[in-house]
Amino acid sequence: MPGEATMHAKSDSEVTSVDQSWPTRSPRRPLYYVQSPSNQDVEKMSYGSSPLASPHHYYHSSPIHHSRESSTSRFSVSLKNPRNLSSWKKLHQSQHDDDDDNDDDADQGSGNNIRLYLCFFLLFVLFFAAFSLILWGASKSYGPKVLVKSIVFENLNIQAGNDDTGVPTDMLSLNSTVRILYRNPATFFGVHVTATPLELHYYQLSLASGQMKKFYVKRKRERKVVVVVSGHQVPLYGGVSALAVARQQKKNVALPLNLTFVVRSRAHILGSLVRSKFYRRIRCSVTVHGNKLGKLNNLTHSCLYN
Template sequence: MHTKSDSDVTSLEAASPKHPLYYVQSPSNHDAAEKMSYGSSPFGSPGHHYHSSPIHHSRESSTSRFSASMKTTRNHGYWKRLQRVGDSVEEDDQVDEEDMRHKKEIKRFYVVCFVLSFVVLFSVFSLILWAASTCYPPEIYVKRLVFERFNVQSGMDISGVATDMLSINSTIKIFYRNTGTFFGVAVKIAPIQLWYYQRHLANGPEVKFHQHRKTQRTIVTSVNAYQLPLYGALPGFSARNGGHDSISVPLNLTIGIRSRAYVLGKLVKPKFYRTIRCQVTLHGKKLGKPVNLTNSCVHHN
């Protein structure tokens, strides 16, 4: 009896497959489901363990490869979309930079045009003012000259040379009128000189003043010489001639007058130069009497 059972067991073991058998049945409860899921053998031997089949491994590997490829494809698509977004952002930035550069160029062009237009218009306006101001030159007349004192005496110069010494005191009166209707002028009268041919005899002081528009004034100034050595160059002036009543000497009076008009501040400043030369005769008998020079002067601009 015992031997038979052993042979039966051996035959059963030999007939049994090498791999464990799986049974699928509807679990009645949660515990039975857990037990069936773990694939317990019908013999309930604790030494048997669960081994996955090659089919299961191949399925897992293919699934993992598929999922990895899907992830790679998904990541590649994501990076492509991100790159497209970055490219679009860069293009937008480039377009914005080009727009800003274009706007700056337009603004710079308008600024340059405005500055040039302003300079041209201001220059034309200044030129018009300058041309208009030149139409209003000042009116100047040398009215009279008075020889108040005339004296020739013997003396010595600073080096001790004996010679005749001349002293003259005279006064001139000049009429000045500013004809400008919209500007005043700064006037300078200098030099004022008295000549005997090429020999310089007397000087007058420099005179400065400001003349308002459409106004006039009379300037009275002096022309003097004191102890001027003659060295015999003026034979008509000699102390040896005795009295001065017989002296009659032709002289030249030269007056330089500069007028500067401030039409538009210091930007438009027309200038008027005038040189006046008058012929006058010194008579020893007419000292202290005015000599009319209205018709005896020549004006040079």
């Protein structure tokens, strides 16, 4: 029919005009697959097109694939957006700073504990040192008392003889007993007592000697000590003029002698940590009388104590 032909002709012309006026599409990109590193069995597929392509051409294989693709796309968008990237960096930095602050707080707490223990230790050392110093100073006012009471000369014998090298000389033999009173006035410590050898001298010549035994005296106690001082076959070499007549007239002999020794006392006030020492140097003047052998010679007022 003429009308239908006319309509077909118009429609063809319109289609042709529309086709010519519509912009040409760019060639479609090929399909590509992205495989997830965490799951090798799940494959990720996306469909790419030009900016003019319709958004409905994407293909989703599963909901899991969709969630992964969406998270990946969001992360890529955040990376493309500088503001999102800077905010992510600030969040990560703030978390790192919080961890550092927690570590610093822990280190500071341990450091405070160490300093506290060190302060307590130093205070204890200072307190103990002060207490020990007080005890040591107090002990000095409780020095021991030493009193040489008497000496008894049992015998005195002089005879001719020879020394070790064969030189002829007068030989002296002397035997005596010394009595000493030792007293510890301390109220909070005992003492250990020793002494140097007791010696009888005629000027620089030693005629007799004796050793005091070690002993211990408790607090506020005293002890009597007896020491034998003797000499056997001591060569004189003519140095003792007072003994020139001793062979013929022994009763007329008057021989001045000096008795010397040092008493050493050691007090353990606080075990072995606090100790105190006392020294008493004693020198007594005594005269040997030939007619008073075996009799007591009082030395209470004849001694010097240093």
